[in-house]
Amino acid sequence: MELISFRLCPFVQRSVITLQEKGAEFDITYIDLADPPSWFLAISPFGKVPVLRVGDSVVFESAVINEYVDEVTPPSLHPSDPLIRAVNRAWIEFGSDLIFKQYGLYTAADEETFEAKRHEVLTGLRQLEDVLGEGPWFNGADFALVDTAYAPLFQRFELLEQWHAMDFFEGLPKVAAWHRALVERPTTTTSVAEDFADDFRNYIAKTEGYAARLYAGRTA
Numbered sequence: 001m002e003l004i005s006f007r008l009c010p011f012v013q014r015s016v017i018t019l020q021e022k023g024a025e026f027d028i029t030y031i032d033l034a035d036p037p038s039w040f041l042a043i044s045p046f047g048k049v050p051v052l053r054v055g056d057s058v059v060f061e062s063a064v065i066n067e068y069v070d071e072v073t074p075p076s077l078h079p080s081d082p083l084i085r086a087v088n089r090a091w092i093e094f095g096s097d098l099i100f101k102q103y104g105l106y107t108a109a110d111e112e113t114f115e116a117k118r119h120e121v122l123t124g125l126r127q128l129e130d131v132l133g134e135g136p137w138f139n140g141a142d143f144a145l146v147d148t149a150y151a152p153l154f155q156r157f158e159l160l161e162q163w164h165a166m167d168f169f170e171g172l173p174k175v176a177a178w179h180r181a182l183v184e185r186p187t188t189t190t191s192v193a194e195d196f197a198d199d200f201r202n203y204i205a206k207t208e209g210y211a212a213r214l215y216a217g218r219t220a
Ligand SMILES: N[C@@H](CCC(=O)N[C@@H](CS)C(=O)NCC(=O)O)C(=O)O
Pocket: 006, 008, 009, 010, 011, 012, 033, 046, 047, 048, 049, 050, 060, 061, 062, 063, 096
């Protein structure tokens, strides 16, 4: 299996976490999304990463890639009950939407947009608080695919919090506990390069958006 990646992409990171959790062997090929190579555009139907090459086949969409990886490397990280599995898939979709909202937060051009995005993100986190149980994971005792889908999101919240006194989890104890468990999970840490925090901060700086101005001069 060969995973096509962009270093900072949270969707790719979901797949790296899943592959690592499953102990799967895989190669990783990095591309520059600002200047994607023609071979990549030829195989990626949406022009997006991640893409997983398996022999002559191409699998795209992180949630689908992760289900494939899960199925070929038992035991499964998906719950056995079909209804719980369906609910998990639905919340994985919710997590994808929240990743885009988070992206909107750190690329917002001005304070008004930034605050609007922050409101969207906080609303999403409140919705999660309402569905989470006692933890430590989304389904309780067992770490599952749905957890791999949220780890990159929470790792970025952690960095955003460190750079600015911005509390995303105030009044959300279950989300805060899940966040802590996810960012401390070894596969979350090892799914990104050692200089990820700097890389991420430089990326935000380059957007020249409101978050970049907010964080200017701060160190992690
Ligand atoms: N729904 C996709 C989203 C993937 C995605 O948005 N990837 C971004 C990078 S993080 C991308 O490749 N963007 C390139 C583009 O939109 O042209 C998934 O879950 O795999």
